[in-house]
Amino acid sequence: MSPTIRLLHQLVNLEPGASVCDVACGAGHLALSFADRAGRLVGVDPAPGMLDAFRRLAAERGIEVETVEAYAESVPLRGHQFDLVVSRLAPHHFHDVDRAVAEMVRLTKIGGRVAIIDLEGHENADIDEFNHKLEVLHDPTHVRSYTAARWRSIFESSGLKMEVLKNGLSERPQGTTVRRWCEIGSSGAEAEAEIRASLKRAPNSFLEALDIRRLGGEFLLPIRTLLVVGTRDAAHR
Numbered sequence: 001m002s003p004t005i006r007l008l009h010q011l012v013n014l015e016p017g018a019s020v021c022d023v024a025c026g027a028g029h030l031a032l033s034f035a036d037r038a039g040r041l042v043g044v045d046p047a048p049g050m051l052d053a054f055r056r057l058a059a060e061r062g063i064e065v066e067t068v069e070a071y072a073e074s075v076p077l078r079g080h081q082f083d084l085v086v087s088r089l090a091p092h093h094f095h096d097v098d099r100a101v102a103e104m105v106r107l108t109k110i111g112g113r114v115a116i117i118d119l120e121g122h123e124n125a126d127i128d129e130f131n132h133k134l135e136v137l138h139d140p141t142h143v144r145s146y147t148a149a150r151w152r153s154i155f156e157s158s159g160l161k162m163e164v165l166k167n168g169l170s171e172r173p174q175g176t177t178v179r180r181w182c183e184i185g186s187s188g189a190e191a192e193a194e195i196r197a198s199l200k201r202a203p204n205s206f207l208e209a210l211d212i213r214r215l216g217g218e219f220l221l222p223i224r225t226l227l228v229v230g231t232r233d234a235a236h237r
Helices: 003-011 048-060 097-107 125-138 148-157 178-185 189-201 204-209
Strands: 018-023 038-045 066-069 082-088 108-119 160-170 213-215 218-221 224-232
Touching: 003 082, 003 108, 003 160, 003 224, 018 097, 038 048, 048 066, 082 097, 097 108, 097 148, 125 178, 125 189, 125 204, 148 160, 148 224, 178 189, 178 218
Parallel strands: 018 038, 018 082, 038 066, 082 108
Antiparallel strands: 108 224, 160 224, 213 218
16 A cells, blocks of 8 residues: 555545445545445446456455446436545646646535545746656656645635645655656657756756755655645535
8 A cells, every 4th residue: 555545544534335436446445445344335437448457456455336427527326425535646637626626525425525646746946847757758648747736726616615635645665766667658769868868957946945865876856746635515515
């Protein structure tokens, strides 16, 4: 279990039998981490292959799940169904993040929670742009990593009462090599070479701000993330 999933479990005390919806679920690792307490698990993703992987993984563990093929911005499920709606390491791909969060809120019961774990942008515009270029090289489908301030604005404008906002987190506290990062993203040799060249050219202050470390001739990337949890207030129906 990743450090941020573990932290989410510590922060969200899910009642036994609760309903959970994982938006842009991928293979469903986050959704399945709630299987011991949730009475209903639903995964939403636009990619049939990802939903197949989710169902296979759930079946291997003897867990019953439901799947919905849809984009985060338009989920064909009725509203007010779920105690917890989550999305992990996906919102940076959303083409309309505000609309996607609004959909997540719509799916949530009054008093329920919306939780996001995603890549973190940087408050410094120059560093943020450098980070963005690295992310696009790593994965051309990357749209944007948002700052903690931007996430606060998104949640509050969507009618969520901010409960938790923790930034400066990491999916790989020990760091992951550029080679491994590019293998995960299927970036290709050309992109990997450009990432290495960009890191070598970058000011040390940029690398330090992004917690990127040098180890010999290698760079170690922490996969910087943040975690945001909001409650759907009864005042916002």
